[in-house]
Amino acid sequence: MSDTVESVIVAIDGPSGTGKSSTSKAVAAKLGLSYLDTGAQYRAITWWMLTNGVDTDDPAAVASAAGKPVIVSGTDPNHPTITVDGLDAAGPIRTQEVTSQVSAVSAVPEVRTLITGLQRSIAAAAAGGIVVEGRDIGTTVLPDADLKIFLTASPEARAARRSGEVKGSDVAATREALIKRDAADSSRKTSPLAKAGDAVEVDTTELTLQQVIECVVTLVEEKRAAG
Ligand SMILES: Nc1ncnc2c1ncn2[C@@H]1O[C@H](COP(=O)(O)OP(=O)(O)O)[C@@H](O)[C@H]1O
Numbered sequence: 096m097s098d099t100v101e102s103v104i105v106a107i108d109g110p111s112g113t114g115k116s117s118t119s120k121a122v123a124a125k126l127g128l129s130y131l132d133t134g135a136q137y138r139a140i141t142w143w144m145l146t147n148g149v150d151t152d153d154p155a156a157v158a159s160a161a162g163k164p165v166i167v168s169g170t171d172p173n174h175p176t177i178t179v180d181g182l183d184a185a186g187p188i189r190t191q192e193v194t195s196q197v198s199a200v201s202a203v204p205e206v207r208t209l210i211t212g213l214q215r216s217i218a219a220a221a222a223g224g225i226v227v228e229g230r231d232i233g234t235t236v237l238p239d240a241d242l243k244i245f246l247t248a249s250p251e252a253r254a255a256r257r258s259g260e261v262k263g264s265d266v267a268a269t270r271e272a273l274i275k276r277d278a279a280d281s282s283r284k285t286s287p288l289a290k291a292g293d294a295v296e297v298d299t300t301e302l303t304l305q306q307v308i309e310c311v312v313t314l315v316e317e318k319r320a321a322g
């Protein structure tokens with residue numbers, strides 16, 4: 096049985112491979128909250144650009160096409176979905192091609208304005224509360240979130256986790272790709288990857304996923320009890 100929580104908004108940010116998606120889904124499922132993977136939305140718009148012949152290295156071309164795709168996110172943590180123009184995009188958004196272009200597309204201010212608006216409306220519609228994970232949720236998308244968490248882990252731990260997901264992948268190459276993407280996401284002008292001043296930082300390097308989930312559930316419960 097889930098311990099249902101009254102409406103609460105939880106923002107979980109951090110770099111790639113720190114455990115945002117796994118933690119957010121599990122915490123939302125346990126507490127009866129909705130769940131939103133904002134990275135999947137940036138991946139979805141990137142996938143649309145790539146399949147519609149838009150040059151993803153041309154910010155002006157990306158900006159003028161940004162309003163065209165219709166992205167819909169399903170917020171059930173036990174069955175998260177994402178569609179683009181009605182097509183299931185859950186598989187195609189995880190390809191290497193999308194991963195290598197998503198930082199460039201998500202740095203375009205027009206893209207961020209549109210996706211941020213979508214994220215805010217999804218959070219506002221989640222009557223029972225929601226866990227939203229990404230890079231700029233605590234700083235920009237939902238600065239009034241009830242609880243903000245910033246997950247970290249060493250690049251080695253993150254690379255090992257990520258390459259564990261893909262059979263035969265090279266940990267050193269994965270580590271380099273992660274570091275490159277983090278640098279791009281952290282240095283862009285518009286709402287970069289950053290820890291909000293009032294976020295609780297959790298270093299997950301030496302923690303199991305279960306320990307991270309328990310830590311975040313406890314923080315949500317403490318917040319609820321305090322407030
Ligand atoms: N604390 C942890 N210890 C070991 N593996 C973890 C931990 N947290 C997450 N993982 C695993 O690492 C991979 C990346 O986790 P994910 O939640 O997708 O990270 P993010 O959303 O931050 O990129 C997944 O395979 C997940 O099961």
Ligand SMILES: Nc1ccn([C@H]2C[C@H](O)[C@@H](COP(=O)(O)OP(=O)(O)O)O2)c(=O)n1
Binds near residue numbers: 110197228231276
């Ligand atoms: N709130 C967000 C979420 C993701 N992004 C961008 C930057 C990230 O490199 C990509 C992909 O995010 P995603 O969370 O799917 O990445 P990983 O699961 O860590 O590989 O999207 C963003 O700019 N802002």
